Amino acid sequence: MGVAFSGGVPPTDIVECVQLAEALGYESAWVAEGHGGDQFAILGACAVADTVAAARDAIRPAVGLYAGFFPRYNRLLAEAGFGDAVRAIKDAFDRGGREGAAKVVPDELIDTVALAGTPEACRDRLAAYRRAGLALPIVSPRVAGPDAKETAMTAIRACAP
Numbered sequence: 216m217g218v219a220f221s222g223g224v225p226p227t228d229i230v231e232c233v234q235l236a237e238a239l240g241y242e243s244a245w246v247a248e249g250h251g252g253d254q255f256a257i258l259g260a261c262a263v264a265d266t267v268a269a270a271r272d273a274i275r276p277a278v279g280l281y282a283g284f285f286p287r288y289n290r291l292l293a294e295a296g297f298g299d300a301v302r303a304i305k306d307a308f309d310r311g312g313r314e315g316a317a318k319v320v321p322d323e324l325i326d327t328v329a330l331a332g333t334p335e336a337c338r339d340r341l342a343a344y345r346r347a348g349l350a351l352p353i354v355s356p357r358v359a360g361p362d363a364k365e366t367a368m369t370a371i372r373a374c375a376p
Contacts, residue, residue, distance in 0.1 A: 261330040261354045263337055263370040270331040271322055277357035278325055279316030283308025292324070300324050330354065334373035341374055 262274035281288040282297075282304040292301045300321050308316035330337045337354075344352045356370040 259330050259341075259352055259354060260328065261337065261356050261370050261374065262358075263330075263332070263334050263356075263373045265333065267332045267336065270333070270337075271325045274325060274329050274331045274357050275320045276313050276317040276359070278329060279304055279308065279318075279320045280313050282320070282324070283313070283316035292328070295327070297321075297324050297327075329357075330374070337370075337374045338376065342376070 260274060260277055262270040264270040264273055282292055282301045283289070289301050289305055300319075300323075303319045304316045307319045311318075325331050330340055332340070341352050341354070354371055354374045356367040358364075358366040358370070360366075
């Protein structure tokens with residue numbers, strides 16, 4: 216998810232952001248300030264499944280939570296062009312919590328702020344970030360339930376180059 220900072224550079228070398236253009240802008244500013252490009256990373260929420268639809272459904276509750284509960288993310292996503300979606304997510308969250316919010320998260324929002332897809336699709340997207348110059352995209356599986364550890368490790372292995 217995108218984050219804006221005064222001066223354009225995050226106060227840390229890890230940015231939770233998978234919007235490529237924005238992340239590249241942060242990395243350029245980071246390097247211009249004298250930091251090494253190999254020290255810059257993005258953290259991308261991730262869900263891997265046999266189909267894109269299943270992966271989106273797996274990550275939908277996490278995106279709903281961030282957009283519905285955290286004012287910072289709600290504002291940033293609205294500023295990124297998802298104003299109608301985040302208003303609907305916030306309203307649904309207020310009425311039905313995380314489960315309610317998940318029901319109204321649009322696919323387009325997921326595709327913009329997360330890695331969600333088949334193993335091949337997620338690897339391809341990570342490779343595109345690397346080719347574009349991002350030093351270190353970090354995969355951060357959003358999982359829950361009794362098989363959470365296994366699901367997270369499967370996602371990490373599936374995204375490995």
